[in-house]
Amino acid sequence: MANMEKFSSLRKITELKDKKSRKSDKLSDLKKKNSINANIKPIKKVTRFFRFKSLVYLLKQDKKLILWNFFLKRPFFHSFKLIKSYLKKAPYIQKEDLFFFNINSFNDLTKKAKDKNSIFVFGYSYCMKPKDCPSKRFTKDCIHDKDNEICQKCEIFHQISKIPANDILLIIPDAYYIGIKLAEIIEKNPKKEIIYIIITCNMCINMFSDLSNMLNIKGLSIELSGRVCRNYKSFLFAEKGIKSGITNLYNNTDEKILDILKIREDIFS
Numbered sequence: 001m002a003n004m005e006k007f008s009s010l011r012k013i014t015e016l017k018d019k020k021s022r023k024s025d026k027l028s029d030l031k032k033k034n035s036i037n038a039n040i041k042p043i044k045k046v047t048r049f050f051r052f053k054s055l056v057y058l059l060k061q062d063k064k065l066i067l068w069n070f071f072l073k074r075p076f077f078h079s080f081k082l083i084k085s086y087l088k089k090a091p092y093i094q095k096e097d098l099f100f101f102n103i104n105s106f107n108d109l110t111k112k113a114k115d116k117n118s119i120f121v122f123g124y125s126y127c128m129k130p131k132d133c134p135s136k137r138f139t140k141d142c143i144h145d146k147d148n149e150i151c152q153k154c155e156i157f158h159q160i161s162k163i164p165a166n167d168i169l170l171i172i173p174d175a176y177y178i179g180i181k182l183a184e185i186i187e188k189n190p191k192k193e194i195i196y197i198i199i200t201c202n203m204c205i206n207m208f209s210d211l212s213n214m215l216n217i218k219g220l221s222i223e224l225s226g227r228v229c230r231n232y233k234s235f236l237f238a239e240k241g242i243k244s245g246i247t248n249l250y251n252n253t254d255e256k257i258l259d260i261l262k263i264r265e266d267i268f269s
């Protein structure tokens with residue numbers, strides 16, 4: 001009961017923040033095309049302690065033991081992958097707002113996109129949704145309805161509507177959701193190569209990075225700009241759906257994703 005009251009008061013605070021932030025979101029929308037240098041990075045230095053703390057945080061969410069069961073199917077292999085990841089100074093290759101996992105460059109990703117035996121998973125953080133999203137903001141849903149006025153103006157609609165039926169769309173409500181969905185997709189498709197393109201904040205990319213390496217999966221995480229969480233506290237609020245600001249992609253990154261989607265569309269048409 002105490003938790004419910006706390007949650008309800010947090011919601012009220014968020015609604016107030018929502019009103020205040022609408023104005024600044026409009027300003028942010030105007031500025032976003034030039035925002036690559038203006039963004040405030042939420043994490044200055046990603047330490048191994050932060051990475052370990054992140055893994056503990058994700059495992060604490062694993063009440064249904066989905067990640068544990070995945071891990072225990074090949075405990076030595078997954079332990080090896082996890083330790084190897086922790087021993088690396090950085091668990092990815094970063095090029096500006098792009099973070100490559102087990103691939104070296106965008107060209108490598110393009111080659112993978114041409115492979116019909118692969119499944120691409122396109123993941124979008126819920127904080128990219130507009131506040132009046134017809135599927136509600138803090139949900140895993142997205143109707144991407146071309147006749148809906150809000151969808152027509154939504155920044156991610158033109159990407160989501162191009163995802164081929166062979167590939168998978170994820171709307172991401174929290175960091176744990178990325179882990180369990182990828183683990184499920186890997187298990188359901190043992191003969192396919194799973195590649196992800198996940199758009200999320202710097203904090204979430206770093207929290208998920210070692211788990212991604214444990215899953216032994218190739219992928220690209222794309223860092224969000226705009227009104228991203230600036231510290232761990234605001235990130236934890238966002239994980240519960242308490243987030244007023246809207247996030248967006250940096251310059252040109254939108255075109256990169258559309259290029260991959262075009263390749264996927266062509267090979268399956």
Ligand code: SF4
Nearest residue numbers: 133142143144151154
């Ligand atoms: S396309 Fe955008 S506005 Fe429409 S349901 Fe999806 S997230 Fe919401």
